Amino acid sequence: MSTTTHDLPETALWPVETxxxxxxxxxxxxxxxxxxxxxxxxxxxxxxxxxxALAIAAPLLAPFDPYKDSIIGRxxxxxxxxxxLGTDELGRDLLSRLIYGARSSLLMGTxxxxxxxxxxxxLGVIAGFAGGRVGSVIMRVMDVFYxxxxxxxxxAISGAMGGGMxxxxxxxxxxxxxxxxxxxxTTTSQVRSLDFIEAARATxxxxxxxxxxxxxxxxxxxxxxxxxxLVSVAILLGSGLSFLGLGVKPPEPDWGLMLSTLxxxxxxxxxxxxxxxxAIFITSVCFNLVSDGIRGAMDxxx
Amino acid sequence: MSAALELDESDRGGAAQPLLIxxxxxxxxxxxxxxxxxxxxxRAVDGISFSVFKGETLGIVGESGCGKSTLxxxxxxxxxxxxxxxxxxxxxxxxxxxxTIAELRRQMQMVFQDSASSLNPRMPIRDSVAFGxxxxxQPQAEARRIARDMLLKVGLNPDMLGPRYPHELxxxxxxxxxxxxxxxxxxxxxxLDEAVSALxxxxxxxxxxxxxxxxxxxxxxxxxxxxxLNVVQYISDRVLVMYLGQVVELGPVDExxxxxxxxxxxxxxxxxxxxxxxxxxxxxxxxxxxxxxxxPPSGCRFxxxxxxxxxxxxxxxxxxxxxxxxxxxxxxxxLHDPLSGHSRAGTMGSA
Numbered sequence: 001m002s003t004t005t006h007d008l009p010e011t012a013l014w015p016v017e018t019x020x021x022x023x024x025x026x027x028x029x030x031x032x033x034x035x036x037x038x039x040x041x042x043x044x045x046x047x048x049x050x051x052x053a054l055a056i057a058a059p060l061l062a063p064f065d066p067y068k069d070s071i072i073g074r075x076x077x078x079x080x081x082x083x084x085l086g087t088d089e090l091g092r093d094l095l096s097r098l099i100y101g102a103r104s105s106l107l108m109g110t111x112x113x114x115x116x117x118x119x120x121x122x123l124g125v126i127a128g129f130a131g132g133r134v135g136s137v138i139m140r141v142m143d144v145f146y147x148x149x150x151x152x153x154x155x156a157i158s159g160a161m162g163g164g165m166x167x168x169x170x171x172x173x174x175x176x177x178x179x180x181x182x183x184x185x186t187t188t189s190q191v192r193s194l195d196f197i198e199a200a201r202a203t204x205x206x207x208x209x210x211x212x213x214x215x216x217x218x219x220x221x222x223x224x225x226x227x228x229x230l231v232s233v234a235i236l237l238g239s240g241l242s243f244l245g246l247g248v249k250p251p252e253p254d255w256g257l258m259l260s261t262l263x264x265x266x267x268x269x270x271x272x273x274x275x276x277x278x279a280i281f282i283t284s285v286c287f288n289l290v291s292d293g294i295r296g297a298m299d300x301x302x
Numbered sequence: 303m304s305a306a307l308e309l310d311e312s313d314r315g316g317a318a319q320p321l322l323i324x325x326x327x328x329x330x331x332x333x334x335x336x337x338x339x340x341x342x343x344x345r346a347v348d349g350i351s352f353s354v355f356k357g358e359t360l361g362i363v364g365e366s367g368c369g370k371s372t373l374x375x376x377x378x379x380x381x382x383x384x385x386x387x388x389x390x391x392x393x394x395x396x397x398x399x400x401x402t403i404a405e406l407r408r409q410m411q412m413v414f415q416d417s418a419s420s421l422n423p424r425m426p427i428r429d430s431v432a433f434g435x436x437x438x439x440q441p442q443a444e445a446r447r448i449a450r451d452m453l454l455k456v457g458l459n460p461d462m463l464g465p466r467y468p469h470e471l472x473x474x475x476x477x478x479x480x481x482x483x484x485x486x487x488x489x490x491x492x493x494l495d496e497a498v499s500a501l502x503x504x505x506x507x508x509x510x511x512x513x514x515x516x517x518x519x520x521x522x523x524x525x526x527x528x529x530x531l532n533v534v535q536y537i538s539d540r541v542l543v544m545y546l547g548q549v550v551e552l553g554p555v556d557e558x559x560x561x562x563x564x565x566x567x568x569x570x571x572x573x574x575x576x577x578x579x580x581x582x583x584x585x586x587x588x589x590x591x592x593x594x595x596x597x598p599p600s601g602c603r604f605x606x607x608x609x610x611x612x613x614x615x616x617x618x619x620x621x622x623x624x625x626x627x628x629x630x631x632x633x634x635x636x637l638h639d640p641l642s643g644h645s646r647a648g649t650m651g652s653a
Contacts, residue, residue, distance in 0.1 A: 021473040195420035196430070199480075201377050203487065204407045212435060217424035 041293025055102035064093035108238025112172030124184025228291030232284030315392035361538030415496035493581035553631030563633035602624035
């Protein structure tokens with residue numbers, strides 16, 4: 001190759017390259033395959049599915065009416081008069097209340113995170129892709145929210161708006177939006193600096209087309225992973241709000257609220273008082289481990 | 303395939319009109335000042351002028367950091383031009399009666415150095431190739447068909463490799479995809495920014511031959527940027543040598559490699575490793591790093607490393623000129639200007 005006279009014969013028809021392995025698997029296909037191989041994630045995923053199924057089918061599965069109280073049957077032990085997990089401080093069936101309580105806990109865990117992922121994610125993609133002043137303005141506003149500890153912020157917002165589940169969800173959404181925004185912004189600005197974005201610009205594509213075809217696909221993964229890890233935090237925070245009397249109102253069954261009211265009976269029947277806490281713990285652990293598993297399965301060195 | 307034989311309708315300026323003319327291109331990047339000296343400027347591209355003729359390959363060589371890649375991005379308008387003008391086939395880019403940047407990009411495409419990062423990792427490669435035609439208004443099915451066709455043209459089986467993701471392909475295959483992507487909207491000119499530099503030597507040769515074949519069958523004009531002199535010599539018709547954001551020498555490839563005029567070109571050629579033991583290099587022909595483009599030397603920018611530097615070199619910036627001999631081979635050096643006042647002026651070029 002030292003001089004131009006050493007020309008290799010040129011042909012326009014090149015031997016077309018193929019690969020030995022003809023099987024083609026898409027990205028999501030390979031993620032699913034890795035997930036199915038991951039035993040721990042599958043087991044915790046099944047537990048999680050069972051909890052979700054319990055919450056959905058609560059009226060069918062709960063053995064008693066969760067609101068039916070009894071003066072004589074308060075804080076009774078496991079198995080008392082057909083109550084499998086005993087009764088609470090007002091004599092209501094604890095198992096039924098736990099099953100119904102899964103509804104509000106899962107709602108508090110997923111809805112705020114989903115809202116935050118959409119709002120924060122979009123803002124983050126805009127900030128990351130636009131950069132410059134637009135990006136700075138968005139991110140500095142988010143930083144203001146960031147400056148407060150999340151528990152304090154949630155308590156302050158739902159305290160200002162009053163209690164109730166809806167206000168609790170709004171408060172938690174506002175708490176998680178800056179974090180989601182930051183994740184989306186960081187990923188977007190990383191992606192934006194890669195050559196394929198330049199190549200797309202050189203092709204003549206406008207910013208919206210580039211975001212739709214080249215940015216979103218690369219940002220969705222990290223945003224989804226982060227969101228799934230936030231669900232357990234949201235369940236805990238939501239329970240915390242209910243515990244403080246700012247989320248779900250009594251007599252609605254909610255794990256956080258149950259923990260709060262049963263707390264006073266800790267010395268009467270400690271086992272029953274610990275049950276809502278155990279439910280919160282198991283659910284958030286499941287969400288955490290499953291999101292870890294998904295993170296692992298999605299993390300391909302590309 | 304038959305495009306080369308027919309009259310190209312998009313060829314508006316005629317055969318003699320250079321496809322691309324750059325006049326006095328300037329790009330300065332602002333950098334925060336060090337040691338409280340205030341804001342500085344990196345003179346990445348500092349007044350570059352050249353023409354690219356239809357159907358030729360113009361090679362651009364120079365050390366890392368001399369502004370080669372900045373020049374490529376300037377030509378594509380991926381970064382804003384500070385000063386200077388660009389004329390594509392006789393029509394000024396962004397000029398009042400000229401063509402828009404969008405129209406320029408339809409006719410000029412670019413292949414980047416990093417074959418991996420210039421493909422979307424979450425997109426099957428056939429979609430990456432189809433993206434250009436799709437953006438330019440082709441329906442999805444037609445864009446797919448063009449992508450298939452282009453993948454075949456660069457020697458990749460569209461049925462087996464098309465649905466794959468970039469990480470499943472080798473470096474050479476990825477760079478072929480990038481070439482297919484650049485050619486999918488049928489540009490007339492392709493800028494190859496270190497397009498083969500990251501590849502293995504054997505793969506590099508394959509891709510270079512592919513590029514030559516494609517140039518012929520699509521009637522392309524190449525701007526080939528590389529730091530590898532052997533590669534540039536192999537593929538180029540003319541060569542432009544850059545140093546610290548300026549052109550120091552420009553001429554036909556055989557002329558430049560056989561009779562370099564500028565001391566920097568001589569040094570670059572001397573620094574090539576050779577397989578021939580009788581051409582052993584006794585001492586390093588060029589030493590040290592290039593000076594900072596933030597505060598370039600006065601006069602000739604190469605004088606700090608030039609063995610022939612004299613007082614005049616610090617005072618006056620040499621003009622790019624053919625001086626006494628062939629008009630197509632120009633260099634910016636006082637040694638070739640009989641009137642420059644350099645003590646050895648006129649003695650070097652005649653050798």
